Amino acid sequence: MKPWSFLHISDLQPGSPRSYRFNQAMGENADTAYKQLGEVEDVDLLLVGGDLTRDGAIHDFECEEARDRLGSLPYPFYAIPGNMDTCNKHTSVAGATGRDDPRLNVTAEQLDHFALFFGEFPWSFVHKEVRFSGFYGAVAGSGLPHEERMWRWLEDELPPAGETKHHVMVMHYSLFIDSVYEPTWGLQDKEEYGRWYFSIDQPHRSRMFDAFKRSGVDIVLSGHIHCRKPPETVDGVRFYRCAGIAMPQAANLWPDGDTRLGFYRFDVTEEGISETFIPLEKESTAEGKYGPGGHPHPEDRDYSLAWEEPPEEFRT
Secondary structure, three states: OOOEEEEEEOOOOOOOOOOOOOEHHHHHHHHHHHHHHHHOOOOOEEEEOOOOOOOOOOOHHHHHHHHHHHHOOOOOEEEOOOOOOOOEOOOOOOOOOOOOHHHHEOOHHHHHHHHHHHOOOOEEEEEOOEEEEEOOHHHOOOOOHHHHHHHHHHHHHOOOOOOOOEEEEEOOOEOOOOOOOOOOOOOOOOOOHHHHHHEOOOOHHHHHHHHHHHOOOOEEEEOOOOOEEEEEEEOOEEEEEOOOOOOOOOOOOOOOOEOOOEEEEEEEEOOEEEEEEEEOOOOOOOOOEOOOOOOOOHHHOOHHHOOOOOOHHHOO
């Protein structure tokens, strides 16, 4: 087999100067990432692990820009949503941070909106004896039609192990934080809220992991945390918690965590799939942030603070 390569990137969140929440440093980091992506040679495809936008669920112009920038790269891309493109995993109770978490549950409308710009998901395809699959695990436990579709895809539609040499799975939320067998973290516990926010709850986690093993998944790529961790193998499945692009966070989540911004190149040979971390050439130190993090609702935003004229519907 002739060696070949693919890329994975996640959590760009460039925002837009037409938005209340534009952050100059995040925008510059995204610009750097796109520049470097455009300079990478001899790769077949790009996997985008969510958070293509900062406010894509609200602003079509952010989705349009992300689609156009990704589409201008010299290789095809395959994207799944992140919580900044849609919204968060479901809960019926508020967490310990004071955030109204149930109000931030992802909706069917947000998921369908993402698909209008970046294509339907979940998806799965084979390229040179490697199967690539991607889905949005945050719908687990939501009761949305997208959840039923996800489970049917994971458990009934993905082919069994052995049909390809490798199976690479792309998801946004990390399947787990410390152990695939850990219990669900408590969002009403201040010490555990971050771990709850970044991971998939039980029993959905175990159900997903079982589906991965049945379909021969040997690599799982996730983002969302913005902190890279050395890959670890559980029951033959190699898990990568990948770096972010917009900004670093969760520096204290793991003793061996690495908050440098960047993306992965994977090289496929007869011997297997190996990774190379490609850090951003420069991490922006620009200052200037208007809107807060999280998911503030439109009525809580002051678009008069935007750097550029916002669309008509956001002007006051």
